[in-house]
Amino acid sequence: xxxxxxxxxxxxxxxxxxxxxxxxxxxxxxxxxxxxxxxxxxxxxxxxxxxxxxxxxxxxxxxxxxxxxxxxxxxxxxxxxxxxxxxxxxxxxxxxxxxxxxxxxxxxxxxxxxxxxxxxxxxxxxxxxxxxxxxxxxxxxxxxxxxxxxxxxxxxxxxxxxxxxxxxxxxxxxxxxxxxxxxxxxxxxxxxxxxxxxxxxxxxxxxxxxx
Numbered sequence: 001x002x003x004x005x006x007x008x009x010x011x012x013x014x015x016x017x018x019x020x021x022x023x024x025x026x027x028x029x030x031x032x033x034x035x036x037x038x039x040x041x042x043x044x045x046x047x048x049x050x051x052x053x054x055x056x057x058x059x060x061x062x063x064x065x066x067x068x069x070x071x072x073x074x075x076x077x078x079x080x081x082x083x084x085x086x087x088x089x090x091x092x093x094x095x096x097x098x099x100x101x102x103x104x105x106x107x108x109x110x111x112x113x114x115x116x117x118x119x120x121x122x123x124x125x126x127x128x129x130x131x132x133x134x135x136x137x138x139x140x141x142x143x144x145x146x147x148x149x150x151x152x153x154x155x156x157x158x159x160x161x162x163x164x165x166x167x168x169x170x171x172x173x174x175x176x177x178x179x180x181x182x183x184x185x186x187x188x189x190x191x192x193x194x195x196x197x198x199x200x201x202x203x204x205x206x207x208x209x210x211x
Contacts, residue, residue: 003038010156012042013063014148015090016072017083026072026144033149040152059085060092068155069093069103072144073118074110080118090120104159106151107135108144 003009012034017023031042043062051058063069071090073082082090093103109121117125124132138147162168 006039009039009041010068011062011066012040012152013066013069013089014042014044014072015069015086018045018085019083022141023072026141030070030145030148033145034152037153040156059089063089063093064096064101066093066103068152069105070148070152071105071107071120072110072148073108073120074112074141075116075118075121076113077118078116080116080122082118082120087120104155105133106148106155107133108147108151109135109137110139110141110144111137112139112141 014027014030016027027044031044034040034042043066045055045059053061069089071086073086081087093105097103097105107120107124109118111117121135124135136147136151138144159168
């Protein structure tokens with residue numbers, strides 16, 4: 001089934017080492033598989049082409065616009081250092097989530113030789129299961145493609161099912177305050193999003209039921 005009627009697709013940012021050929025191949029294969037669903041648009045840096053923006057401006061914009069960021073990295077570095085680009089993207093997107101946005105983060109680590117865990121994995125573990133996203137470990141690089149694909153698709157459906165069960169609240173409505181929207185200089189009194197949000201999904205549910 002084609003989803004040509006969708007005005008906007010789910011945007012997935014794939015973050016990994018851009019210098020190693022094995023990662024370039026994995027990213028390209030994963031992008032192709034995800035986009036065959038027809039409701040996902042995946043971004044990989046090397047395929048985007050020329051732009052008037054700098055490379056950093058481009059990836060920052062795509063990172064901010066993403067709905068899901070998939071981190072693919074390994075624990076081969078003995079000092080536990082992930083690639084600089086991956087670490088930078090990890091820090092940027094977590095800062096965005098603290099400030100205003102809510103981007104889903106999926107982390108997959110490859111540990112083929114049981115080396116020391118890299119700094120990102122250590123950070124997630126130190127936060128505990130109640131504060132950090134659950135990550136996945138694989139032992140072979142080729143598993144990145146299948147596991148990455150499955151986890152992205154499951155994430156999309158899990159979010160929708162959680163919304164239907166009333167487990168998700170838009171923009172932290174329960175403790176909404178002026179400070180929550182200080183980034184864009186608006187507050188709760190100026191814009192009340194909740195009625196719009198609820199009515200939108202109410203109509204969406206009706207249309208789904210009529211299919």
